[in-house]
Amino acid sequence: MEKINWYGASYGSLTGQMYAELFPHRIRSMINDGNMDHSLDANRFLLSEAGFVEDSYQQFLQWCAQSTNCAVHGQNVEAVFAQLLRKAQAGVLVDPSDGTLVDEWLLLDATQFRFSRPRWVELGQLLSSLNSGDAGAGQPIRRTSRAGAANTPAGLVADVRPHFCQDWAVPYQTFDELSRAYKLSLDAAPRMRASVTALSAVTQCFGWPGLVNNPQHKLHVTHTPTILMMNGIHDPQTGYSWALNAKAQLGGAASLLTYLGSGHVVYRRTSCTQAAGDRYLMDLAVPATGATCPADDSTLTGADDLGTTSNDLARGWN
Structure with missing residues (x-):
């Protein structure tokens, strides 16, 4: 066989x-x-995913406080990000690389995308650029976020959304129901708000006409x-x-x-x-039972931070 x-x-x-x-x-x-x-049911799915991105944000903050490779090292990075988020919510945050407005969810998406490799050097550069208004050599944020993946061949191949709704029973039918679930995410992730990947996956199942063939x-x-x-x-x-x-x-x-x-x-x-x-x-x-591998921070020195590729953009649940 x-x-x-x-x-x-x-x-x-x-x-x-x-x-x-x-x-x-x-x-x-x-x-x-x-x-x-x-x-996991849908609520615990969203809640745990929110906790994961909040934890990754904390890891970035700790690294940035210690590493001079972080472009916003020496600043109150948490305050810088909070100010950027407020500007995005107010509709006045501008991407200096192309002059377009950056909304709240695009900022969160671009930030959380950079947790995956992790691309902390690149994230520090992004926050510095948005905060100072200096474009530098950065690419437009819309091209370096998970939202841009749908426009690339690699992104289309790796996009899990077509089958997510066949694997997860999502009980939300109204905005109020989703809003209550989102508030749970806020409790778990007061700075990251929610996992953009998880929230977008759940919301696109609204009105799903097919069967959930492989429920939780x-x-x-x-x-x-x-x-x-x-x-x-x-x-x-x-x-x-x-x-x-x-x-x-x-x-x-x-x-x-x-x-x-x-x-x-x-x-x-x-x-x-x-x-x-x-x-x-x-x-x-x-x-062996309990085996571990140590962390390797070579990608956090800038030497291996070689820019964003279409394959990187596909990373989410790839």
Whole structure:
């Protein structure tokens, strides 16, 4: 019998979970990297996602306070961002690179997008540019946010919205119902407001005419080889609590490798994470229980911050 070797990143981890439930006997190896927790109802989904981006924002603030590679180092960065957000809400925040107005949600989207790699150097440059009005060498914010991904081939391929509504039962039917859910997000993320990715995914299911073919449920997986899960402790999209919940549901069917750093999905993040993944895929060698990989901050020096590509724009639940 032919068997698959599977690597699923972010939303692809949910596909991997589904495959393991349906066809456990067809799996040779399976890595789920950046793990979805498909047992959550819509409220807990939005609430946890808000907490993840708030945590990533705090990680950025701490880095910026310590690193001279941050363009707003030495400033009260939290106050700078709060002022930018107020200007965006008032309709007076201008992108100096192209003169267009930046609204609240575009600012939040562009900020949260830069948590994923993470692109903290680039985020500091963006905040400095918006705050000073000096365009510098920056690209227009609309081209370097997740909102711009829909206009790129990579973004269209990676866009999860067409199938999100078939995987998640969303009970909101009115603006008031969504507003109450949004207020829950504000409690979890007073500075980031909400996860733009999660909120946009939920709202686009309003009026969904089709069936929810794969509604939320706890995982039931048996008779698979050990599934290797990978997750960072400061993941802005698929947070560590999701990985822990999914691991608890899988029980002995999975092993969790923890990356002790920031950013979304980790297989290619460091030599440690890639070596663990490679050994598993090639030899089915499972990391020891509780195995971790240290954080690697080489991308936060500016040397590896080489600009935004269409593939980067596709990162969300890619």
